[in-house]
Amino acid sequence: MMAVALNQQVQGRAAKAFAIDAKRAREVRVLVMTGYGLNCEAETAAGFSMVGADVTRAHAAEVFSGGADALAGYHVLAFIGGFSFGDHIASGRVYANRLRYRLGDRLARFIDDGGLAIGICNGFQTMVKLGLLPAVGRARGSGLAEQTASLLHNDRLGYRDAWVRLVIDPDSPCVWTRGLAAHGLLSVPSRHGEGKLVFADEALAREVAESRLIPVRYADEDGRPTERWPDNPNGSPGGAAGLCDASGRLFGLMPHPEAYLYPEAHPDWLRQRDADALPEFGAGLGVLANGVRAAIDG
Secondary structure: OEEOOOOHHHHHHHHHHOOOOHHHHOOOEEEEEEOOOEOOHHHHHHHHHHOOOEEEEEEHHHHHOOOOOOOOOOOEEEEOOEOHHHHOOOOOHHHHHHHHHHHHHHHHHHHHOOOEEEEEOHHHHHHHHHOOOOOOOOOOOOOOOOOOEEEEEOOOOOOEEEEEEEEEOOOOOOHHHOOHHHHOOEEEEEEEOEEEEEEOOHHHHHHHHHOOOOOEEEEOOOOOEOOOOOOOOOOOHHHEOEEEOOOOOEEEEOOOHHHOOOHHHOOOHHHHHHOOOOOOOOOOHHHHHHHHHHHHHO
């Protein structure tokens, strides 16, 4: 396992920018699981560390062999992006199966104990296939839920790598997006070939929508949810770009907030700078900051 260190000055500025108590943030422990073809651990760990959290990176095999208390003491679990097991069979499928059978009981206990989790791109695909999302109707103490949704190949087949706009539902229970709608559309990178969100049946799709479990949707230039390519890179119905569970503590999305931590990462940063509109930090950091804040608030 590897602890993640970051310049304390950067941590202090970021915590202040997102109204986080830096002292309490240091008590929030985040586990970023790596390995098996995943490749976004550095950005994800850096984002959580920037807002003051105590971050550990560990290969999933280390966690699997960690015994009954492998997840004990952690407040946030991050399922990162990449290409777990080469995306063979289906993106996230092999990794989800390994997690279910090697860590399933401990994951269920982590959730029941109030833990938070975020899945980004391949991590979102994994959480869905693992049954962590949307987990409608899951009862405390019942183990992991069955898989009831999936992420399929994009309508336009192939890997799409481009920035997208996300419109945020202010009425969603998702703690990771809380308050972000007030800042307008969220602009973040998106890069995937299997991102079309589908549900097991229409009844579940309606329940998810009525319960506001779709916190983020792809948006057009006017800020309206869209199914139109390229604003929606995969064709997800209703523009769905992510899911949360009923508690709002578990969240997954296809775009990459961890890839927009610094303002210079945005393709229009020079124009923003010249217009005196360059933010202090990238807007994607706000998503991770919300997770740390939710862990602080308990």
